[in-house]
Amino acid sequence: MNYYLDPKFTDPKRIARERNKARELKKTSWWKQKIQKGICNYCEKKYAAGELTMDHIVPIARGGESVKNNIVPACRECNQKKRLDTPVDALLKQNSD
Numbered sequence: 001m002n003y004y005l006d007p008k009f010t011d012p013k014r015i016a017r018e019r020n021k022a023r024e025l026k027k028t029s030w031w032k033q034k035i036q037k038g039i040c041n042y043c044e045k046k047y048a049a050g051e052l053t054m055d056h057i058v059p060i061a062r063g064g065e066s067v068k069n070n071i072v073p074a075c076r077e078c079n080q081k082k083r084l085d086t087p088v089d090a091l092l093k094q095n096s097d
């Protein structure tokens with residue numbers, strides 16, 4: 001693992017702010033269209049909109065932000081799997097194809 005928890009990323013105020021931004025993004029038509037399509041960003045299988053969760057590619061606690069290019073729909077299974085990977089690994093896998 002070549003990343004560490006930077007105190008400036010784990011500041012509870014920052015995390016609360018990014019979570020709030022994520023909640024706001026969930027209300028946007030941008031997000032609604034994404035989950036209506038029903039495709040998980042990781043396994044690319046089709047799911048009902050209600051089965052997809054909002055996933056931060058780089059988690060907030062690792063410096064990720066609640067911005068459109070860091071947020072993707074993920075099924076529960078992939079969300080679980082991703083927790084076991086480091087974000088760096090997840091990004092490398094995404095960019096390798």
Ligand SMILES: [Zn+2]
Pocket residue numbers: 040041042043044045074075076077078079
């Ligand atoms: Zn999936």
